[in-house]
Amino acid sequence: MYRETGITNTSSSSAQDDAALLALIQRGDEYAMASLFDRYSKVVYSVALRVLRDPAAAEDVLQEVFMQIWRSPDGFVATRGSLGGWLAVVSRNRSIDALRRKRPTECVDDIALASNYNLANEAEREMMVERARGVIQLLPMEQRKTLEMAFFDGLTHTEIAEMTGDPLGTVKTRIRSALLTLRKAFTA
Structure with a gap:
């Protein structure tokens, strides 16, 4: 997929690759969106699954997050951090929102999240x-x-x-x- 969008496939995802993919997505490039999805879907899904503990609900959050990127790729501001970190936070927030809609009596703060990202x-x-x-x-x-x-x-x-x-x-x-x-x- 990278060849068709003009982006070289490297083992490490760099901010420049992410920026290039987002620029292509802004122009409606479906291959770039597929590449971005391939790169970050596991992170988004795993965060959602840890919060929600429901595979179907985690898939819904995954779809919502990537639809948000497709609709407005300029929502991510590169100067505030990495795309992967931003997607993890968006996934977590969407998952918490889903929990609140689903079980408003349960305290969301009691849910422990394990993360591969060191936010500090x-x-x-x-x-x-x-x-x-x-x-x-x-x-x-x-x-x-x-x-x-x-x-x-x-x-x-x-x-x-x-x-x-x-x-x-x-x-x-x-x-x-x-x-x-x-x-x-x-x-x-």
Whole structure:
């Protein structure tokens, strides 16, 4: 399925692959939706099943969650975390809602959820990402542009120098200065 959507199949699901799939889904690409379903349906279903303890109800939640993605793929905001984590939370919330509709007298807080995701680590990671974004925004324009080209576009120092017309040494100095600024921000 990946070949038909233009996405390469790798063993690790990356945020870039997820973003590309969501972009294709936004354009109505059914193959991209099938790929996303293949990648995350087990997570969504297992979370729903643990909460609901009913395979049929868990399948209903699974269908609801993926229909939500199909209808509005822009509902996921990549800056807030990973797609897998977001889907697990959405699945959990939908399952709890289903429990409340089904058994309103039972206390939902008493249900223990086992999760493969360490939400504390994910929250800490997100805080660090936001902190790094803030520091990057404060960098001088030349440093920020060069750093973004190197780390987000994956360009080599030589390629950056060719694209910008700056000397190779200047490119290296800008990247090093930007990285030192980031390091100071995180060690302070």
